[in-house]
Amino acid sequence: MERISVFDIFKIGIGPSSSHTMGPWRAAQRFLREVGRDGAFDHVASVQVDLYGSLAKTGAGHGTDLAVILGLNGDDPVTIPVEQVQPTLEHIRQTKTLNLAGQKIIPFDPEQDVIFLYHEILPYHANGLTFRAFFRNGAGFSQTYYSVGGGFVEKEGEHNLSASVTLPFPVDNGADLARWCREEGKSIDEIVFQNERTWRFPEDIRRGLIDIWAVMQQCVYKGCHTDGVLPGGLDVSRRAKALNIKLLSGQPYENLETWQELIRQGNWSFQLILKWVSCFALAVNEENAAFGRVVTASTNGAAGVIPAVMMYYACFCPEFTGDDGIIKFMLTAGEIGSLFKKGATISAAMGGCQAEIGVSSAMAVGALTACLGGTAAQVMMASEIAMEHHLGMTCDPIGGLVQIPCIERNTMGAIKAITAAQIALESDPTKAKVSLDAVIKTMKETAEDMNHKYKETADGGLAVQVTLGLVEC
């Protein structure tokens, strides 16, 4: 079974998709490292990329071609300034060259050298891609990777390398997690923190999580202060900024801190809190759709659910305990996400949107329940409830863009999480009829039974009812 760190689940990057943007970007970087390993880098004359299955079908809308090009160009999704993305791509298109690994200029025509194989799918996973390097002496090197969801990448033939890591409290499923909590008398986040120490020093864990939270907050803030139309041709207008202005009725603030303080101090009705949570989620996913900087959580398409629920916790819950609460939230959410990855999937190309919004909602609710004082059993009950009511949710993005239904769907995932937390906190988990493991298994079987049209192919559902530029009622 995989050993997954919370830092594998929460990753800073660029939108719009973890499996179709972040994963392929990382695969390109990995390919370059492998080409360079035997000193072959100097001999590379040109490179090409083949995109298979879902990466081909929705790759254009999800920016897969752009991600592999930037990866080959030596850019990193964590550090590249987002305002540099489009100019860099434009330069590559115009000059028909790229700066391979940032080290040498080679000819590269995006139109010719990124090949969309719409009708081919590799057997291991729907998100396959093959990189080919051609050397000056006529030889070559190729390697296939799979973007298996949430930005995770596996090389052909090398699966589950993390299984060799030894953790103090190994967790393969919800039952393991519950047992460790019971036997050790610890909360979920305390168990996870001990496991995280296998990879990092305690201070690095805390600082790393707070840094990720800072990126999430910046993303929410930026989304709440940016308007206009999203790229891609669907003509979707951004809504978070107008909602933020309406909710604050012109009250002044200067920056993220004073904006948050203003929200915290407001005397908001239930209806207005619902609007705020929606506003936070819309803001993140509008940023995501606009190739902005987001945190994969557990995917990019669903990147708004967890920040929206964290903002709800930080702004509207008297139980909020500052950095300690944020760390507890993220450790708990990360562990729930890893349970779904191990037991089912967090890839929409394998499981539809239940694997994205459903998993993010289950992660958020577990964490919120823990932060509001729930027991480990209530945390798992809450996550089960959230997933139970996302089972079977299909992935059918219009135009292959991560916009409709994706952006609004994040608001739904966040609100369901908040509701499920309230149910779990008022329930006796010993009387629950469905365990977290049972719902994970159900999700996996539902994913296996789901028609491929609903697995991030844009071949079914809303994607075929509504075409670009023509909304049919």
Ligand code: SF4
């Ligand atoms: S429909 Fe759901 S799974 Fe599909 S791209 Fe949108 S958010 Fe992701």
